[in-house]
Amino acid sequence: MSEQKKVLMVCLGNICRSPIAEGVFQHLVRQKGLESKWMVDSAAVAGYHIGKSPDHRALTTMKSNGIAYSNKARQVKKQDFESFDFIFGMDEENISDLEGMAPANCKAKIGLLGDYDPQGERIIRDPYYDRGAEGFKKCYQQCLRSCTAFLEQHS
Ligand code: WE7
Numbered sequence: 001m002s003e004q005k006k007v008l009m010v011c012l013g014n015i016c017r018s019p020i021a022e023g024v025f026q027h028l029v030r031q032k033g034l035e036s037k038w039m040v041d042s043a044a045v046a047g048y049h050i051g052k053s054p055d056h057r058a059l060t061t062m063k064s065n066g067i068a069y070s071n072k073a074r075q076v077k078k079q080d081f082e083s084f085d086f087i088f089g090m091d092e093e094n095i096s097d098l099e100g101m102a103p104a105n106c107k108a109k110i111g112l113l114g115d116y117d118p119q120g121e122r123i124i125r126d127p128y129y130d131r132g133a134e135g136f137k138k139c140y141q142q143c144l145r146s147c148t149a150f151l152e153q154h155s
């Protein structure tokens with residue numbers, strides 16, 4: 001692989017699951033010294049939380065796993081479908097929303113991040129309305145498994 005490949009992590013609001021997926025992916029890329037081969041970003045299907053930092057539970061979960069995260073929420077734009085190689089949704093609704101937004105000249109492969117989970121947990125459940133942080137910890141573990149497997153498959 002000579003060129004840098006681009007991965008976009010997407011969820012509903014870009015404040016819970018996709019920032020964790022982005023943070024985990026970036027962390028693995030640094031650990032493996034693959035910065036010249038991979039770049040990662042994240043975005044929302046909905047415009048609800050544009051400009052905001054992730055949910056504090058997502059930030060806490062990342063921080064306790066050694067991941068510093070400072071990006072702010074943005075919405076998916078048409079150009080993302082041309083500039084990214086892979087666009088990953090967290091659940092089936094994300095996928096159908098993304099497919100509905102994709103232009104005819106879509107370069108990106110759109111799919112579920114969880115399709116790479118060696119434990120076969122394909123859906124990364126939305127933890128937004130949960131009372132505590134358990135759903136965020138589970139999301140972190142799912143993202144870690146899938147991002148690790150994805151990078152192994154594509155190296
Ligand atoms: C969420 C959300 C999540 C749900 N992050 N929000 Cl209240 C709303 C309405 C439209 C877009 C967004 Cl983003 C939000 C706030 C932020 N992860 N998950 N809402 C959600 C979960 C289950 C059923 C319905 C909704 C809107």
